[in-house]
Amino acid sequence: MGVQVGIVGKPNVGKSTFFAAATLSPVETADYPFTTVDPNQGVAHVRTECPCKAFGVECQPRNSSCIDGNRFVPVELIDVAGLVPGAHEGRGLGNKFLDDLRQASVLIHVVDVSGSTDEEGRPCDPGTREPAEDVRFLERELDEWIAGILRRDWDRTAKRASLEKIPAAEVLRERLAGIGVSASDVESAMERAEVPSDLTKWSDEDIRRFAREVRRVNKPMVIAANKIDVECAEENLKRLEEEVEYPVVPTCAEAELALRRAADQGLIRYLPGDSDFEILQEEKLSDEQLQALEFIREKVLKRWGSTGVQEALNRAVFDVAKMIVVYPVENENKLSDSEGRVLPDALLLPEGTMVRELAYNIHTEIGESFNRAILVKPDGSREVVGEDHELEHGDVVKIQTS
Ligand SMILES: Nc1nc2c(ncn2[C@@H]2O[C@H](COP(=O)(O)OP(=O)(O)OP(=O)(O)O)[C@@H](O)[C@H]2O)c(=O)[nH]1
Numbered sequence: 031m032g033v034q035v036g037i038v039g040k041p042n043v044g045k046s047t048f049f050a051a052a053t054l055s056p057v058e059t060a061d062y063p064f065t066t067v068d069p070n071q072g073v074a075h076v077r078t079e080c081p082c083k084a085f086g087v088e089c090q091p092r093n094s095s096c097i098d099g100n101r102f103v104p105v106e107l108i109d110v111a112g113l114v115p116g117a118h119e120g121r122g123l124g125n126k127f128l129d130d131l132r133q134a135s136v137l138i139h140v141v142d143v144s145g146s147t148d149e150e151g152r153p154c155d156p157g158t159r160e161p162a163e164d165v166r167f168l169e170r171e172l173d174e175w176i177a178g179i180l181r182r183d184w185d186r187t188a189k190r191a192s193l194e195k196i197p198a199a200e201v202l203r204e205r206l207a208g209i210g211v212s213a214s215d216v217e218s219a220m221e222r223a224e225v226p227s228d229l230t231k232w233s234d235e236d237i238r239r240f241a242r243e244v245r246r247v248n249k250p251m252v253i254a255a256n257k258i259d260v261e262c263a264e265e266n267l268k269r270l271e272e273e274v275e276y277p278v279v280p281t282c283a284e285a286e287l288a289l290r291r292a293a294d295q296g297l298i299r300y301l302p303g304d305s306d307f308e309i310l311q312e313e314k315l316s317d318e319q320l321q322a323l324e325f326i327r328e329k330v331l332k333r334w335g336s337t338g339v340q341e342a343l344n345r346a347v348f349d350v351a352k353m354i355v356v357y358p359v360e361n362e363n364k365l366s367d368s369e370g371r372v373l374p375d376a377l378l379l380p381e382g383t384m385v386r387e388l389a390y391n392i393h394t395e396i397g398e399s400f401n402r403a404i405l406v407k408p409d410g411s412r413e414v415v416g417e418d419h420e421l422e423h424g425d426v427v428k429i430q431t432s
């Protein structure tokens with residue numbers, strides 16, 4: 031079980047650079063459209079405060095890592111080919127690769143906020159392209175993609191459902207199961223789109239409206255306003271924030287990539303999401319490299335607080351996909367597993383997950399023999415809770431079985 035985050039956007043905005051910075055995997059990036067054809071898949075991390083700090087213990091993470099009290103919890107990241115207007119009609123590389131986003135629970139839409147790439151990703155003068163238009167077109171393409179899935183064989187399916195008295199929601203859910211749409215997603219989308227309950231009465235406009243609502247519940251979005259380091263970006267950012275309904279995070283993917291690579295080689299000390307870095311091996315850095323680092327410090331970190339890449343991931347997973355991190359332990363005194371590893375696992379779970387579901391998540395047997403759970407607090411106190419208790423972000427929890 032894991033969370034999948036999809037990176038989307040038109041060509042040449044920095045999707046692969048963002049991906050490379052977040053996963054440290056070598057991928058192709060270049061200043062022309064359609065550099066990426068096949069999707070890149072990798073592991074990125076969300077950053078959260080590790081309980082080891084508050085508890086004053088030394089942790090031994092197993093499924094994640096902890097650096098200076100910051101827990102980095104893995105999520106799956108997918109970088110797909112650029113999308114151009116009309117992709118749903120087969121333009122550019124078409125939207126076949128949107129199928130790679132089927133299982134994504136949240137999207138990071140990378141936008142060139144400097145406005146220096148046209149609607150198809152060709153370089154143009156900075157400030158020429160209005161970033162908000164990129165957001166509108168991407169919404170439209172995603173909507174058409176979902177509508178296209180719905181329209182396949184619509185008339186026959188609708189008639190059959192009506193004859194056999196199969197509820198519309200059931201038919202729609204089945205149809206959209208492939209893109210990870212749940213029954214409750216379908217119901218809330220039907221309600222919001224105000225569509226007829228009889229599928230034979232749907233117009234094409236109904237399909238479209240419904241598709242839009244499905245996209246809004248099933249593929250929620252964070253905008254990474256990338257290339258924030260370029261002239262004009264700041265003005266564009268303000269307008270973009272006013273015009274769209276999504277969280278907007280200013281990013282400089284290129285800076286993040288440079289910092290992470292330098293940190294990886296031990297040249298600097300830097301953690302993703304940090305607001306500054308420290309040079310460790312000045313003698314190994316060329317003058318150009320030192321200048322580039324200084325540029326990043328002045329123009330990106332000091333101005334924006336961070337490169338934004340970590341923040342975009344965190345907002346996508348925590349704020350938009352609404353996930354929490356929970357730390358199950360077997361020994362509530364040592365905060366360890368049976369092998370004595372302290373705070374070994376950090377689990378990403380949907381907000382509202384109950385203790386019982388966590389128990390099943392760890393093991394079916396543990397779920398079946400669940401007795402009660404103990405929440406361990408940093409001040410040494412304990413709280414005993416039953417199976418219906420909702421877990422909270424950062425909880426350290428011991429499941430007791432009978
Ligand atoms: N100034 C600036 N340039 C950036 C930034 N991020 C990426 N770029 C540049 O933008 C160009 C496109 O980057 P890619 O990561 O290949 O873009 P992409 O969206 O994956 O492009 P396609 O695969 O063609 O769709 C490259 O020249 C990058 O170096 C940034 O934060 N600032």
Ligand SMILES: [Mg+2]
Nearest residue numbers: 045046065066
């Ligand atoms: Mg790419």
